[in-house]
Amino acid sequence: MAPALAYLVALYLATAIMAGRDPRPPGLLAQAVFELRHIVIHFAGYLIQAWLLAWGLPAGHHGRRVAALVLLLALGIGLGQEALQALLRGYVRLWPSAFDLLVDGAGAALGLVVFWRWRGWQVRPGAITPSDT
Numbered sequence: 001m002a003p004a005l006a007y008l009v010a011l012y013l014a015t016a017i018m019a020g021r022d023p024r025p026p027g028l029l030a031q032a033v034f035e036l037r038h039i040v041i042h043f044a045g046y047l048i049q050a051w052l053l054a055w056g057l058p059a060g061h062h063g064r065r066v067a068a069l070v071l072l073l074a075l076g077i078g079l080g081q082e083a084l085q086a087l088l089r090g091y092v093r094l095w096p097s098a099f100d101l102l103v104d105g106a107g108a109a110l111g112l113v114v115f116w117r118w119r120g121w122q123v124r125p126g127a128i129t130p131s132d133t
Helices: 002-018 028-055 064-089 094-119
Strands: 121-124 127-130
Touching: 002 028, 002 064, 028 064, 028 094, 064 094
Parallel strands: none
Antiparallel strands: 121 127
16 A cells, blocks of 8 residues: 555645646647646546555455445545645636546546456456456
């Protein structure tokens, strides 16, 4: 669990350092690239966070409840990140924050799937089981 905690600290520090230092550029194309980069950073960041959370679990903990817990934890971390950004900005951007949480959740879900595949587990309806191969 130490790598996941270290990553969380790094994520929050980067959030605090970058707050207000990355303004939206002028121009339609520049804004589209800016938003795409923003989405990729959130998606990849939470993919890594969920993978590290799953990796830190004791062996044998890979059922649906554990997957839901890891996803909820990742979303809680994302909510904390959005709250930190709002505190640093001095105001809340509701829809952009909600979209960021959606992207965070999608990244975390893919992070779990990647982790399960890496471990040789299969995702089946109702269970996550070791692969038969």
